[in-house]
Amino acid sequence: MTKNLVLVDFENKQKVDLSALDSSYRAIVFVGANQNPPKAARMKKTAHRFERVDFMKIEGSGRNALDFHIAFQLGRILETEPETSCYVLSGDKGFDPLIAHLTKNSLLQCKRIESLAELHVPATSSMEMLGDKPHIAPGLVVCQHCHKASSIEHHGGQWCTNCGRFASPPNPELLPSRQKGYKDPERKRYEPQSTVTGTCSACSYSGDMSDGFWEEGDWVCGGCRFG
Numbered sequence: 001m002t003k004n005l006v007l008v009d010f011e012n013k014q015k016v017d018l019s020a021l022d023s024s025y026r027a028i029v030f031v032g033a034n035q036n037p038p039k040a041a042r043m044k045k046t047a048h049r050f051e052r053v054d055f056m057k058i059e060g061s062g063r064n065a066l067d068f069h070i071a072f073q074l075g076r077i078l079e080t081e082p083e084t085s086c087y088v089l090s091g092d093k094g095f096d097p098l099i100a101h102l103t104k105n106s107l108l109q110c111k112r113i114e115s116l117a118e119l120h121v122p123a124t125s126s127m128e129m130l131g132d133k134p135h136i137a138p139g140l141v142v143c144q145h146c147h148k149a150s151s152i153e154h155h156g157g158q159w160c161t162n163c164g165r166f167a168s169p170p171n172p173e174l175l176p177s178r179q180k181g182y183k184d185p186e187r188k189r190y191e192p193q194s195t196v197t198g199t200c201s202a203c204s205y206s207g208d209m210s211d212g213f214w215e216e217g218d219w220v221c222g223g224c225r226f227g
Helices: 065-080 093-104 222-226
Strands: 004-009 025-031 053-057 085-089 109-113 151-154 157-160 166-168 197-199 206-208 213-215 218-220
Touching (some): 004 065, 065 093, 093 109
Parallel strands (some): 004 025, 004 085, 025 053
Antiparallel strands (some): 157 166, 213 218
């Protein structure tokens, strides 16, 4: 499935309905230093509704401060996930030169959009609205450990990709240990190796003295000990 990422300039677009996005999309909402995140993101009982959405509140203020954060994130995507299609949701045309450079040189598929309607996503509700009237998206699995709704199907359960634990328990019958022909992996016993180095007081041998012994305040090597 194609990976799609929407980067929201929340200073520029403060009412964004993400409910139209399907499961191939995730979003990062960049919140200005002098802004408050959407209310549902701050309330514990509703924060889980924002499936596949991260909020990034920038530090410090200044002209284009938030824009630089979005540009930096595009650079990270280029380095780590260049196959991702990126969409900058902003009315700020200052992004256009950077986006033109990325697309012209085939570095990253990227586009600035004024609204999510430009994405032509089928009408399926998998994310929540940022704004006045958020609604509950069906079928969300919230991890009981980290309280994030970011999971994938794994052995009949839901594996949380945020904290690396099961958000909902797996089906015991689907576990690898229950499958025909399963064998426990061999575990090699770790044997710590110790080496004692020194100089033999009897023959002046210098080196490994692990097979020697301590005699009246001096080391004697194995050759002198058994010879």
